[in-house]
Amino acid sequence: MRTIFPSPEVIHGHPPPVPVARKTSCEPIFSTQTANSLAMIIITRPDATEEQIQHIVSRVADWGLRAEVSRGEMRVVIGVIGAEDKIRQKPLGAFPGVESVMPVLKPYKLVSYEFRGTASRVKVGDVVVGAKEVVVMAGPCSVESEDQILSIAHSIRDSGAKILRGGAFKPRTSPYSFQGLGKVGLQLLAEARRESGLPIITEVMDTKDLELVAEYADCLQIGARNMQNFSLLREVGRTQLPVMLKRGMAASIKDLLMSAEYILSEGNFNVLLCERGIRTFETMTRNTLDLNAVPVLKAETHLPVVVDPTHGIGIRDFVPAMALAAVAAGADSIMIEVHNAPELAKSDGEQSLLPKDFDDLVRRVRGVAEAVGRAL
Ligand code: PEP
Ligand code: MN
Numbered sequence: 001m002r003t004i005f006p007s008p009e010v011i012h013g014h015p016p017p018v019p020v021a022r023k024t025s026c027e028p029i030f031s032t033q034t035a036n037s038l039a040m041i042i043i044t045r046p047d048a049t050e051e052q053i054q055h056i057v058s059r060v061a062d063w064g065l066r067a068e069v070s071r072g073e074m075r076v077v078i079g080v081i082g083a084e085d086k087i088r089q090k091p092l093g094a095f096p097g098v099e100s101v102m103p104v105l106k107p108y109k110l111v112s113y114e115f116r117g118t119a120s121r122v123k124v125g126d127v128v129v130g131a132k133e134v135v136v137m138a139g140p141c142s143v144e145s146e147d148q149i150l151s152i153a154h155s156i157r158d159s160g161a162k163i164l165r166g167g168a169f170k171p172r173t174s175p176y177s178f179q180g181l182g183k184v185g186l187q188l189l190a191e192a193r194r195e196s197g198l199p200i201i202t203e204v205m206d207t208k209d210l211e212l213v214a215e216y217a218d219c220l221q222i223g224a225r226n227m228q229n230f231s232l233l234r235e236v237g238r239t240q241l242p243v244m245l246k247r248g249m250a251a252s253i254k255d256l257l258m259s260a261e262y263i264l265s266e267g268n269f270n271v272l273l274c275e276r277g278i279r280t281f282e283t284m285t286r287n288t289l290d291l292n293a294v295p296v297l298k299a300e301t302h303l304p305v306v307v308d309p310t311h312g313i314g315i316r317d318f319v320p321a322m323a324l325a326a327v328a329a330g331a332d333s334i335m336i337e338v339h340n341a342p343e344l345a346k347s348d349g350e351q352s353l354l355p356k357d358f359d360d361l362v363r364r365v366r367g368v369a370e371a372v373g374r375a376l
Contacts, residue, residue, distance in 0.1 A: 037265070038084035039109035042092055043117070044076045045099045052097030053078070063090060068269070070116035070302075075099075077117035081110060108257040108301070110264035111271070116302040122270045124242050125199025125218045127162045129272055130304035134369045134376050135333040136362060137201060137306070139165035141348035142178060143185035151340050153196040155355040160362040160376065163219070164189070164198040165335060169205045170347060171225045178346040186216040193218075201244060201335075207235045214239055224248050224276055224311075227259050237266025244272040244306060249279045253293050257301060272304050273297055274335065275326075277312035286314020286351065289322050294329040304332040314351045316342070320361045327368045336361070 044053060053069065053076055060067040065082035080087065093101040106112045121130040129135045138161040143149050153164050168185025170178065181188070189200045199218035204210050205226060213220060219242040226232055227248035236243045243263055247256045256273060263271050275294060277287025289312025297305045307326035309319050323334050339345045339352035353361065366376040 036084040037081060037109070038087045039079060039081045039104040039112075039115060040087055040092060041102055041104060041114055041117070042078040042080060042095075042098055043100045043102075044078065044097050046075050048076060048097030048099075052095065056092075056095045056097070059095070060090075065090075068110075068115070070118050070120075072118040075117075077115075079104075079110070079115040106300075108254075108261045110269070111257050111260045111301045111303055113300055113302050118302065119298075120269065120302040120304060122242050122272055122304055124163055124201065127199055129306070130332050132373075132375050134327055134331065134365065134374050135163060136161045136365065136376070137163040137165050137333060137335040138338045138358060140167075140339050140345065141337050141352065142167045142170050142180055142346050143188050143202075144181070144346050146188055146191065148340060149188050149192045150195055152338055152355070153192040153198060155340070156338055156358060157196045157198050159355070159359040160366075161336075161358075162198065163333075164192055164196065164200045165202070165221075165337075166192070166200065167203050167221075167347075169203055169209060169213070171203070171205055171223050172347070183212060186213065190216050204232070204236065207232050210235050210239075214241055217241065219244055219272070222246060224251075227251055227256065230259075230262055233259055233262035234266050237263040237268045240268055240270060242270040242272065243268065244274050246274040246276045246308070247278065247290075247293070249277070249287060251278070253290075253296055253300070256293075257297075260301070260303060272306050272333070273301065274306040274308055275312070275331075276308040277314075285318070287312055289313055289326075291322075291325055291329045294326065294331055298330050305330070306333040306335055307331040308335040310335070310337040310348070310351050310353075316351055316353060316357075319351065319353060320357070320364065323361060324364055324368045327365055327374070328372055330372070334365070 057067045068079040070077045121128050138156040143166040168180050170180035193200050201219040201221050202217050203221040203223050204213040222245045224246045260271050277289045280288040282288050309322035313322050326334050337352040338358045342349040342352045369376045
């Protein structure tokens with residue numbers, strides 16, 4: 001009989017280790033998906049007491065509304081979200097300790113900067129994204145073998161990367177291209193995490209794979225091609241795992257923010273936004289890295305901003321320049337593809353840096369980070 005499907009590729013080395021059981025919840029925490037949701041912001045007085053703040057929060061909860069408390073340097077902001085008719089009837093301005101109350105007028109409400117009034121920090125494993133330190137994520141486009149992922153994990157960690165990337169489920173333009181190792185790839189990532197100590201980010205392409213990917217990942221990646229896969233966005237919103245949402249290649253900045261709103265509206269505020277280049281009429285580069293998006297996003301949303309210069313320009317020699325520019329523009333994190341043998345890579349070899357070039361880049365990123373008041 002003719003074999004239609006070839007047998008899966010054999011991975012070299014010893015059998016992959018049993019994955020560590022990881023607690024993830026796919027139960028909805030709360031959902032703000034009502035036909036007419038409204039978000040209001042309560043700005044408290046600088047001298048508001050903790051008791052007054054807790055009083056507001058518990059009253060809001062009693063009314064069946066959700067309160068999100070953000071503590072800035074000067075004052076506490078309480079974002080309230082729920083059905084418009086319900087919120088409008090409530091005397092939010094009457095609580096002691098309140099200075100002012102205003103509606104969020106933007107179409108993206110929970111992701112808007114004013115909803116929190118301060119920048120959010122998202123923890124990936126023990127790594128904080130959105131603080132003073134610029135976080136470098138790096139790793140191969142695809143997980144290919146045990147030797148490959150372990151070797152890259154160790155070298156990028158030694159160079160200063162804090163998060164390991166690697167795709168196990170790969171969105172490829174051609175159905176005949178390498179599609180990723182799937183579960184075996186996730187197991188290899190878990191082994192690389194154990195060996196290197198680095199938390200891992202990996203892509204989830206489909207709702208049917210979410211439970212599996214969530215067992216392994218410290219951060220879920222939603223790829224550019226899935227930025228408007230609304231059922232996937234809602235499902236990842238029902239976990240509390242960090243999610244890095246990549247901008248679609250034909251998506252506006254507003255589209256990106258609206259997609260992020262889907263995730264937050266399901267209760268997951270652990271979201272990173274990633275600029276990875278958009279399609280333009282330019283043909284000399286793979287995409288056009290839109291660094292305009294960085295300051296715009298930093299002003300429009302409290303969510304941390306990641307830049308992926310690798311996919312943004314798509315040409316190895318030019319990745320470092322755009323990585324440095326991303327940090328200068330205010331990115332909280334950069335994601336770089338690195339491969340120990342790019343000429344043998346099963347995907348994106350032409351844009352992957354060699355470990356030694358990555359090491360050199362991290363050194364230069366540190367200089368730029370310090371020049372713009374950040375650290376590395
Ligand atoms: C990737 O990170 O390897 C990837 C496929 O990215 P994007 O979704 O931005 O194309
Ligand atoms: Mn890639």
